[in-house]
Amino acid sequence: MSNFVRDLAERALASVAGGVLSVVGLDAVNVLNIDWKAAVGVGVGAGVVAVLKGVVAHFVGDPSTAALLPKN
Numbered sequence: 001m002s003n004f005v006r007d008l009a010e011r012a013l014a015s016v017a018g019g020v021l022s023v024v025g026l027d028a029v030n031v032l033n034i035d036w037k038a039a040v041g042v043g044v045g046a047g048v049v050a051v052l053k054g055v056v057a058h059f060v061g062d063p064s065t066a067a068l069l070p071k072n
Contacts, residue, residue: 008054008066012047019046 020043024034054066061068 003064004054004058004066008051011054011066012050015050016043016047019043 020039023039023042053068057066057068062071
């Protein structure tokens with residue numbers, strides 16, 4: 001697996017987790033009534049944005065990473 005794919009997967013998974021946790025954290029007082037569909041939806045949306053950003057970064061920045069850093 002290339003560095004780009006590993007970097008992109010790490011960013012996408014971190015974004016999904018952050019999105020889910022942001023929704024769950026907002027309802028932390030009442031854990032039994034969390035809207036899991038909304039939480040997962042926000043997480044997946046954040047993951048999709050991270051993947052799209054990484055794909056664009058592959059062509060704009062250093063192609064070996066998913067970051068928008070300038071090419072060396």
